[in-house]
Amino acid sequence: MxxxxxxxxxxxxxxxxxxxxxxxxxxxxxxxxxxxxxxxxxxxxxxxxxxxxxxxxxxxxxxxxxxxxxxxxxxxxxxxxxxxxxxxxxxxxxxxxxxxxxxxxxxxxxxxxxxxxxxGPFVKNNEESNNKILCNFCKNGKLIEASNLLDVMARSSQIPDFSSCISITRGLIKIDQIEKASKVLWIMVMSGGVPDIITYNMLIGGLCKKGQLKSAIELLDNMGLSGCPPDMITYNTIIRCMSDHRQIDHAVEFWKDQLRNGCPPYVITYTMLIELFCKNHGATRAMEVLDDLVIEGCYPDIVTYNSLINTTCKLRNYKDAALVISDLLSRGLEPDAITYNTLLFYLCGSGNWVEVDEILSIMNRTSYPPTIISYNILIKSLCKYGHLDQAVDFLDQMISLGCSPDIVTYNTLFGALCREGMTDEALDILHALVDIGCSPVLITYNIITHGLVKKGDMEKAKGLFGEMIGCGIGPDEITYSTLITGFCRKDRVEEAIEMLREMGRSSHKTRVGTYTIVIQAMCRTKKVDAAIEILDMMILSRCKPDKSIYTALIRGVAAAGMIDEAAEIRKILSKQKVLREE
Structure with missing residues (x-):
């Protein structure tokens, strides 16, 4: 026809x-x-x-x-x-x-x-050939080329390999090519593919990061139609993005709409929403929103209330914290160990000791008595405020109640004792730790070593170093630097050099400050040759000397009676702009 x-x-x-x-x-x-x-x-x-x-x-x-x-x-x-x-x-x-x-x-x-x-030549290829090329592009990380090939395949009504589409989408998201990633995912869906929840969440996260909230919500709305419904992470990402863009009220309405559309009432999601709302509008309005969400099927639990208590205490708004606790009790819930420890942490941190005593009293009357975490919070805060005697009293109390201190407890106490110059008492407790089944760790030895060096007791510091090695605990950069500083302060430069060399043999990186202290000590004791040796060691270890090292060397050379040589060194260094001309 x-x-x-x-x-x-x-x-x-x-x-x-x-x-x-x-x-x-x-x-x-x-x-x-x-x-x-x-x-x-x-x-x-x-x-x-x-x-x-x-x-x-x-x-x-x-x-x-x-x-x-x-x-x-x-x-x-x-x-x-x-x-x-x-x-x-x-x-x-x-x-x-x-x-x-x-x-x-x-x-x-x-x-x-x-x-x-x-x-290019792709338009003449059949579906199978183009999919082989697509897989090769993915294997070689050629994401842009792969996305361009997908465009050609879509115009030719060819079905792309779905696993390749997932790889391309994720790769484009990682390099911040969100628009291209969205297009690839759309081609996949329109070709009959079903993206997985991880890919969807990555793309929604990328859109939110770009501030494209509307596009993120549209993508969420279309997820169920493609066969992959949103999950908790999807909702959390969008709600947090709304909060970041000062749309927390919109976030509440968004969550209500999702609940009415059949979304499960995820505890973590509405807990996060209430927490963010509380940060923006205070506890009173947050409690009102909480009541509204109960009508929608979101029933708060102790996790929700602990999150709100943490938020209000962090803002130092203890009146709001009391309001939250009151609401918690009105719903027939009981505070748990996390509730009490959260209150202790913030009250101790701000030095509210009267309220701390009240919390401890309540804890002892409930089924949640103070734990090792509670005592560690107390002892750390007391030591911080210089109440060492009370800290020791609490240590004795916890032991008498059968709550064994851990190494965190003792390290806190060691720090306080050493700051007060009570290094002998710290050593006595350290030596008793093995008998009570609490083994010291590297930081334990570093704390006490620092205290001994600060006090100038290098013999005991050196002996403690040997004990540490004997216990199979290897020193770190802090240990070596502390001891080197102590030896230099006492003008025991030979021991400082030996410690420096041992530090190099153990492959620990030596800081510029450590070299500076040693070189200054050498120059101060008129051992200029040894100071130059240390400078060579420093340069060989690819550690660049600074102005203070060269200044110390010049002064050392001058102090050794070589005034002209010191002046010549300064002139050369000034010419090279290492030092300023005087």
């Missing part, structure tokens, strides 16, 4: 995609009952290739064929029947199109050539 074609103005688009390319001097129409039309047209150079999308619409006596790209259409009249092999009809059909094309080709050629250059 043959057809006559007349050009008409563009009509509305229908969802049917076809294309044409150059291969002859004619326009060939192939018609079948399934309404598929294919074209071949050649009035362009042989190396160019123009893609065009067509739309087919039915009219009374024929079909309306529209080219989206060129904004033209052709009416195919089924009443004008002739021999389907009639070349005159074919030429008659192509002539008006070619004439119109000549007026448009100059403006379109560049964009069409760019599109086809981007497609």
């Amino acid at each position: 043959g057809y006559t074609i007349f050009l008409q103005q563009p009509t509305s688009n229908a969802h049917c995609l076809h294309g044409f390319h150059s291969c002859s001097d004619h326009l060939y129409l192939n018609y079948s009952s399934s309404c598929h039309l294919s074209f071949r047209l050649s009035s362009f150079p042989s190396k160019s290739c123009l893609r065009c999308d067509y739309v087919i619409g039915f009219q009374k006596n024929g079909f309306l064929l529209q080219c989206r790209q060129q904004h033209t259409s052709a009416y195919i009249d089924t009443d004008d029947v002739a021999n389907e092999n009639d070349c005159n009809l074919e030429r008659a059909a192509i002539r008006p199109y070619q004439k119109l094309k000549e007026t448009q080709i100059d403006s379109q050629r560049h964009s069409n050539s760019s599109l086809l250059c981007m497609d």
Whole structure:
């Protein structure tokens, strides 16, 4: 069956995609009952290739064929029947199109050539070949090339490999190409793929990070339609983003809407929401929102209230904390160990000892007596405020109540004792730790070593160093630096150098400050040659000397009676802009 074609103005688009390319001097129409039309047209150079999308619409006596790209259409009249092999009809059909094309080709050629250059050879490949190329792009980390290939496959109605789509989407998100990642995921979904929850959450997180909250919510709304419903992390990400953009009231309404749409009442989600609301509007309004959420099926538990107590205490708003506790009790809940320890932590930190005593008294009357965590909070705060006697009293109390102190307890106590210069008492307790089954750790020895060095008792510090090695605990950079500083202060430079060399042998990095202390000690004791040796050691270890080291060397050289040499060294260093000219 043959057809006559007349050009008409563009009509509305229908969802049917076809294309044409150059291969002859004619326009060939192939018609079948399934309404598929294919074209071949050649009035362009042989190396160019123009893609065009067509739309087919039915009219009374024929079909309306529209080219989206060129904004033209052709009416195919089924009443004008002739021999389907009639070349005159074919030429008659192509002539008006070619004439119109000549007026448009100059403006379109560049964009069409760019599109086809981007497609490259992929447009001629079948689905299987393109998917193999896609997998190779993914394997080699060529994310942009892979996303471009996906565009070609989508235009050719080819189904991409879904695992590759997931890899491309995640990779693009990681390099902050959120728009490209969204497009890849959309192609996957429209091709029938179902992305996993991790990929969706990564993309929503990326959108929120970019501040594209509306797009994130739209993506969340579409997740269920694609077969992957949102989870707790999805909702948490969006709610936190709303809070960051000062939309916490909107976040509350958003969560209510989700609950009404069948979202599970995730405890962590509404706990986070109430906590953020409390930070923005205070505990009174937060309790009102909490009541509203109960109506929607979100019932607060002790975790929710502990979070609110932590928030209010962190803001030092103890009245609001009391309000939260009151609401907690009104719902028939009971404070637990976390509740009491949270209160102790903030009350002790601000030195509210009267309130601390009240909390301890309440704890002793409940099923949640003070634990080792409670006592560690107390002892640390008392030591911080200089109440060492009370800290020791609490240590004795916890032992008498059968609550054994741990190494954290003792390290806190050692720090306080050493600050007060009570290093002998600290050593006595240290030596008793083994008998009570509490082994000291590296930080324990460092705390006491620092106390001994500060006090100037280098013999005991050196002996403690040996004990530590004997217990199988290796010293670290802090241990060595502390001892080196102590030896230098006492002008025991030979021992300091030996410790420095041992530090180098054990592959510990030596700080510039440590070298500076040793070199200054050498120069102070007029051992300039040894100081230069240490400087060489420093440079070999790729540690750059600073101004204080060179200044110490110059003074040491001058103090050794070599005034002219010291002046010459200063002149050279000033010329090299290491030191300022005087």
